[in-house]
Amino acid sequence: MTAAYTGGCRCGRVRYRVDGPLRPVVACHCRECRQGSGHYWAATRAYRGDLHLERDDGLRWFDSSTAARRGFCTVCGANLFFDRHSSEGVTIGAGTLDEPTGLRLVQHIYTAEAGDYYTIADGQPQYPYTGEIPPIEEQ
Numbered sequence: 800m801t802a803a804y805t806g807g808c809r810c811g812r813v814r815y816r817v818d819g820p821l822r823p824v825v826a827c828h829c830r831e832c833r834q835g836s837g838h839y840w841a842a843t844r845a846y847r848g849d850l851h852l853e854r855d856d857g858l859r860w861f862d863s864s865t866a867a868r869r870g871f872c873t874v875c876g877a878n879l880f881f882d883r884h885s886s887e888g889v890t891i892g893a894g895t896l897d898e899p900t901g902l903r904l905v906q907h908i909y910t911a912e913a914g915d916y917y918t919i920a921d922g923q924p925q926y927p928y929t930g931e932i933p934p935i936e937e938q
């Protein structure tokens with residue numbers, strides 16, 4: 800028995816459902832995430848096969864590198880997905896989930912590339928680079 804999670808973008812032209820577990824939320828402070836999101840990228844993660852797009856007419860994929868692509872809404876600009884081709888999971892922007900999520904932000908990664916205009920002060924572990932990313936599992 801796994802809970803189904805739902806979410807989508809601001810304008811509703813991208814809607815998704817996750818039929819399976821999600822990972823706790825990880826905040827990535829790397830330069831790529833900061834440029835893509837406008838700040839740092841706080842995200843959960845689902846197994847690829849559990850993520851179903853219920854509406855995707857606004858969705859567009861951008862090849863952010865040769866290894867990964869980012870999915871965003873062309874109408875409202877929402878930053879929804881990060882999809883590393885070699886990975887078993889798809890990363891999902893935590894702010895796009897419908898609430899209550901039941902999730903917690905548990906760590907900060909790539910703090911070596913964090914912006915110079917804020918302080919990370921929530922007491923969660925901080926890693927200069929990748930850290931010990933938690934697994935996708937029932938919350």
Ligand SMILES: [Zn+2]
Nearest residue numbers: 808810872875
């Ligand atoms: Zn949208």
Ligand SMILES: [Zn+2]
Nearest residue numbers: 827828829832
């Ligand atoms: Zn990042």
